[in-house]
Amino acid sequence: MENGNYRKKRRKGFRNFCDPVIATVTEVDWVDYQYWFPLIGVAQVAHFLWAVFRFIIPLILGTR
Structure with missing residues (x-):
């Protein structure tokens, strides 16, 4: 029983931590x-360009 209560407390604390973050993220003005x-x-x-160049440049250098 004690273990179950501990788990519930942890989850509630996590939820209390997440709620303000979610509220802050979702209630941002359109100006922002x-x-x-x-x-x-x-x-x-x-x-995306960095990934492409990192992939293509070694290919070009490898074929030369």
């Missing part, structure tokens, strides 16, 4: 989204 979405897009494009 306008600033964040381009940054996320740039980061994704840069990461």
Whole structure:
């Protein structure tokens, strides 16, 4: 029984920690989204290009 109560307490504490984070993430104003979405897009494009170059450059150097 004690073990079960301990597990419930841990879960409740984790939930109490997560709820404010989820609320903060979901209740962001659209003004903030306008600033964040381009940054996320740039980061994704840069990461994609980095992966492509890391894959293609060794191929080109390997064929020469």
